[in-house]
Amino acid sequence: MSRDISYQAVMARKNEIMKASMGIDYDVYKTGKLAFDYERMMDDCGFTTEDIVKIQSSTKVGNTPMFELHNLTEAVRKISAPGKGARIFVKDEAANASGSFKARRASVSAYVAQQKGYKGMIAATSGNYGAAVASQAAQRGLKCIIIQEVYDSKGIGQPEIVEKGRKCEAFGAEVIKMSVGPELFYYNLLTLEETGYFNASLYTPFGIKGVETLGHEVAQQIRAMTGKDPDAVIVTHAGGGNLTGTARGLLQAGCKAQVVACSVDLSGLHMASDNDFNRKSFTTGHTGFGVPFATWPDRADVPRNAARSLRYMDDYMLVSQGEVFYVTELLSKLEGMERGPAGNTSLTGAVALARELNQDQIIVVQETEYTGAGKHHNSQLSFARKMGIEVRRGDPKDSVNGKSIIIPENLGQVMGHRQDMDKLRMSYLKNAAKQCDPSEWSQVDKEFAAADVKKDIKWLENALKTL
Amino acid sequence: MNTIKSGTWVEIEKTLLTTEQRAPQVPDDTKKTPYLMRVAGFLVSDSQLNDEVEVKTLSGRLIKGTLKVVKPHYEHSFGDTVEELLDIGLVGSKI
Numbered sequence: 001m002s003r004d005i006s007y008q009a010v011m012a013r014k015n016e017i018m019k020a021s022m023g024i025d026y027d028v029y030k031t032g033k034l035a036f037d038y039e040r041m042m043d044d045c046g047f048t049t050e051d052i053v054k055i056q057s058s059t060k061v062g063n064t065p066m067f068e069l070h071n072l073t074e075a076v077r078k079i080s081a082p083g084k085g086a087r088i089f090v091k092d093e094a095a096n097a098s099g100s101f102k103a104r105r106a107s108v109s110a111y112v113a114q115q116k117g118y119k120g121m122i123a124a125t126s127g128n129y130g131a132a133v134a135s136q137a138a139q140r141g142l143k144c145i146i147i148q149e150v151y152d153s154k155g156i157g158q159p160e161i162v163e164k165g166r167k168c169e170a171f172g173a174e175v176i177k178m179s180v181g182p183e184l185f186y187y188n189l190l191t192l193e194e195t196g197y198f199n200a201s202l203y204t205p206f207g208i209k210g211v212e213t214l215g216h217e218v219a220q221q222i223r224a225m226t227g228k229d230p231d232a233v234i235v236t237h238a239g240g241g242n243l244t245g246t247a248r249g250l251l252q253a254g255c256k257a258q259v260v261a262c263s264v265d266l267s268g269l270h271m272a273s274d275n276d277f278n279r280k281s282f283t284t285g286h287t288g289f290g291v292p293f294a295t296w297p298d299r300a301d302v303p304r305n306a307a308r309s310l311r312y313m314d315d316y317m318l319v320s321q322g323e324v325f326y327v328t329e330l331l332s333k334l335e336g337m338e339r340g341p342a343g344n345t346s347l348t349g350a351v352a353l354a355r356e357l358n359q360d361q362i363i364v365v366q367e368t369e370y371t372g373a374g375k376h377h378n379s380q381l382s383f384a385r386k387m388g389i390e391v392r393r394g395d396p397k398d399s400v401n402g403k404s405i406i407i408p409e410n411l412g413q414v415m416g417h418r419q420d421m422d423k424l425r426m427s428y429l430k431n432a433a434k435q436c437d438p439s440e441w442s443q444v445d446k447e448f449a450a451a452d453v454k455k456d457i458k459w460l461e462n463a464l465k466t467l
Numbered sequence: 468m469n470t471i472k473s474g475t476w477v478e479i480e481k482t483l484l485t486t487e488q489r490a491p492q493v494p495d496d497t498k499k500t501p502y503l504m505r506v507a508g509f510l511v512s513d514s515q516l517n518d519e520v521e522v523k524t525l526s527g528r529l530i531k532g533t534l535k536v537v538k539p540h541y542e543h544s545f546g547d548t549v550e551e552l553l554d555i556g557l558v559g560s561k562i
């Protein structure tokens with residue numbers, strides 16, 4: 001029996017491959033031309049929070065420490081207006097088995113794959129999630145294949161991506177290393193079809209439910225340490241699962257903290273470009289994923305994405321590469337801890353945000369990730385130089401993505417800037433309108449779209465007039 | 468010619484899509500390059516570098532491709548010294 005393995009033929013078999021590889025029939029959740037029953041899809045996983053805590057604690061996931069960063073807070077207060085400089089806390093997610101919060105995301109999928117009798121798991125990912133799937137699969141006796149975009153056409157791999165691939169192999173996974181391009185998804189489908197393994201997509205309800213425990217823990221720990229709720233929880237944002245899961249967990253715990261997204265601003269670089277691939281020093285947590293996924297989540301490798309970040313996002317901060325490297329260095333020198341790039345992105349946002357808030361207010365950076373050779377700001381800067389990028393100290397505002405990285409001269413220059421939330425929401429509506437013309441939207445579709453951008457029907461009706 | 472013994476840990480390369488077969492949404496610079504994959508595995512039979520070979524991967528799959536690297540290993544590091552970082556946040560310095 002020979003299957004047609006051309007790009008077009010495999011993509012055309014997408015829905016049947018998906019159904020077989022996850023056991024979820026997404027069609028039953030459809031409620032309109034645009035709308036689907038998101039909460040029902042999430043509930044149908046059938047897991048309570050207690051169930052998930054039990055699953056996670058059996059495979060070395062969750063219950064990570066929370067630390068207050070006293071010295072960094074003090075440094076921020078010195079450069080802030082009188083009375084300003086909120087307390088900064090960080091949740092040390094690097095303590096999860098695979099070294100990042102992604103272990104939460106993989107844990108429930110691995111449990112389900114094992115329960116349903118799949119022999120292995122497959123994920124297509126830039127890295128941390130691959131390590132998480134590999135680590136969880138190893139503990140559950142499942143085989144694992146990770147498909148990763150690694151090299152440009154000259155065969156050069158970003159040091160951080162190379163390290164993430166190594167970690168997957170360390171846990172016994174087969175790592176397929178790809179050149180640049182969106183066809184990762186094509187090979188993912190092809191491999192799911194060939195092996196009959198479980199599709200451990202980042203964007204299933206299982207993945208997002210797994211992150212909800214992170215939000216619960218943040219609420220409980222901050223209450224225990226300070227006697228109150230955090231004012232803001234800042235989340236490194238790319239595909240949106242980190243933010244969605246954490247925010248859902250906070251809400252379930254009755255915590256009304258503002259949920260703030262933070263990404264490295266990589267505007268000007270094209271994510272599927274072979275030329276640009278090695279001209280960026282961040283492999284996730286950047287606007288190249290953060291903006292497209294916020295403004296249209298259903299572009300993922302599942303029919304309906306369980307990560308719907310605009311539903312939960314109150315604010316969105318952008319930081320430059322140089323600002324993150326500066327704050328990463330401060331974390332080591334002032335707080336005596338070395339951690340990897342993704343968590344340090346939201347930490348940089350937290351520094352900027354803390355200056356706007358009062359001293360009695362609390363900001364939580366909800367993750368750290370592991371660090372090591374390749375996955376380190378020194379590796380990234382050294383590599384960037386080799387790729388012809390200018391690296392210097394100065395005002396980060398002068399940096400040009402793909403050409404220069406400017407590391408601030410002092411903490412006062414770590415400012416970040418705001419992403420316009422209404423612009424994002426309008427962009428979502430434009431994308432939704434491409435799926436189905438708004439004149440054909442039912443009341444259910446309108447309610448869905450309004451909820452998907454965290455607004456009410458009145459706002460939506462007005463917004464549609466200006467589209 | 469050096470024969471590479473079956474069972475050796477090697478890396479192969481395989482063209483998945485030629486430049487003509489690539490996805491329609493791929494940007495122009497990327498479209499000029501074929502879509503390649505590399506994977507490591509145990510060599511199935513004695514071969515030489517650049518031969519078309521078969522490997523058995525860590526998940527137990529058999530995959531065919533061109534033999535490119537014998538005993539592939541990692542050598543990513545912390546990179547060269549970046550002097551711009553050294554004086555950030557030192558005890559007693561102004562931040």
Ligand SMILES: Cc1ncc(COP(=O)(O)O)c(C=O)c1O
Nearest residue numbers: 128237238239240241242284342
């Ligand atoms: C350690 C870490 N933090 C944050 C993120 C961003 O999460 P998300 O893609 O769910 O927005 C990633 C994802 O790649 C990650 O690996």
